[in-house]
Amino acid sequence: MKLVKFESEEKYIKEFTKLPSVIYSSDDNMEDPDSMKKILLGEHPLSKYFKLDKFLVFDDEENTKGRFCITSYEGDKTAYFGFFECVNDKDIAKFLFEKAYGFCKENGYEKIQGPVDASFWIKYRLKINKFETPYTGEPYNKDYYFELFKDNGFEVKEHYTSNAFRAVDETYVNDVFEKRFEEFEKSGYVIRSPKEEEFGEAIDDVYRLVSELYSDFPIFKDVKREDFREVFMSYKQIMNMSMTKLAYYKNKAVGFYVSIPDYGNLVYHTKNPINIAKILKTKKKPKRYVMLYMGVDQQHRGLGKALTYAIMKELMASGLPSIGALIRDGKVNQKYASDDITDVYEYVLLEREIR
Numbered sequence: 001m002k003l004v005k006f007e008s009e010e011k012y013i014k015e016f017t018k019l020p021s022v023i024y025s026s027d028d029n030m031e032d033p034d035s036m037k038k039i040l041l042g043e044h045p046l047s048k049y050f051k052l053d054k055f056l057v058f059d060d061e062e063n064t065k066g067r068f069c070i071t072s073y074e075g076d077k078t079a080y081f082g083f084f085e086c087v088n089d090k091d092i093a094k095f096l097f098e099k100a101y102g103f104c105k106e107n108g109y110e111k112i113q114g115p116v117d118a119s120f121w122i123k124y125r126l127k128i129n130k131f132e133t134p135y136t137g138e139p140y141n142k143d144y145y146f147e148l149f150k151d152n153g154f155e156v157k158e159h160y161t162s163n164a165f166r167a168v169d170e171t172y173v174n175d176v177f178e179k180r181f182e183e184f185e186k187s188g189y190v191i192r193s194p195k196e197e198e199f200g201e202a203i204d205d206v207y208r209l210v211s212e213l214y215s216d217f218p219i220f221k222d223v224k225r226e227d228f229r230e231v232f233m234s235y236k237q238i239m240n241m242s243m244t245k246l247a248y249y250k251n252k253a254v255g256f257y258v259s260i261p262d263y264g265n266l267v268y269h270t271k272n273p274i275n276i277a278k279i280l281k282t283k284k285k286p287k288r289y290v291m292l293y294m295g296v297d298q299q300h301r302g303l304g305k306a307l308t309y310a311i312m313k314e315l316m317a318s319g320l321p322s323i324g325a326l327i328r329d330g331k332v333n334q335k336y337a338s339d340d341i342t343d344v345y346e347y348v349l350l351e352r353e354i355r
Helices: 010-023 033-040 090-106 145-151 175-186 196-213 225-237 273-284 303-318
Strands: 002-006 051-058 064-072 078-086 111-114 155-165 189-192 245-249 252-261 289-296 322-328 341-353
Touching: 002 010, 002 090, 010 033, 010 051, 010 064, 010 078, 033 051, 051 090, 064 090, 078 090, 078 145, 090 111, 090 145, 145 341, 175 189, 175 303, 189 303, 196 225, 196 245, 196 252, 196 289, 245 303, 252 303, 289 303
Parallel strands: 078 111, 289 322
Antiparallel strands: 002 051, 051 064, 064 078, 111 341, 155 322, 155 341, 189 245, 245 252, 252 289
């Protein structure tokens, strides 16, 4: 086996971006090769915030068998291990992880966390159960990856869940959430969906709230508003505005709930014109919604239930099921509408100390 550390050599960029198409099927490959290439070349809007060391693992016949990157941030002694892909071979995985550990130790890091694909804002976490067709926004991976991490010195640092909720219709009743919604409306709060022309302003509101509310999350790093805008502006093309809500108090945004139709992996493979047609069809007639992000200013306790009920009303009208995505253990909304949960998907962030 051989490890290659590369910079911008075209042949290695090609091998790196090609590997997921070898390991995954067309239905569960969640990587956008164009975005991946921009990250590898330092052309992504967030590339200015981190340093990326890129590696490939080859077998003796020069076949690509694994890949990973080590992301580092100035002033941070943690190395972030990500963009990991590997064939189902424990010897190859051991070689890969040992080389990653050796690189991090040699460069003075104190610990390794992963999987983290460069940034909190790009992708992180490892899926550990229910390996079926992935939903949009899910950090999807092969079912054997968790064992590879554990076999090579990593331990679980954080745990997250995504809850799948049953479809409800207009006969659905949740007295607690409805009462909270009415209380906040009577107290002068306005909960509504942004208009198309307000999308840029809505992104700015979400940026401010996310920066305040998610700052205690592991691996969180600040980014500038203009970079956040550039990364998330593309969401406008795949959102149905009715399923995104902002809560205002005295004309100031104090909470948000961002949802999109579940496109599976279609939105990561838009060079295929058939996928474009499928995306347009799904946007018009979704089969399920994914609740991607939610946050409430801490000075407005209880608003989360009111925001959730505003989304519930939209789901009641459509009669569609949903997924509440990637909630960190201990967050109150992890238990919302627990009687309506049909499945729980689990994810972890792992860590290895460097000694």
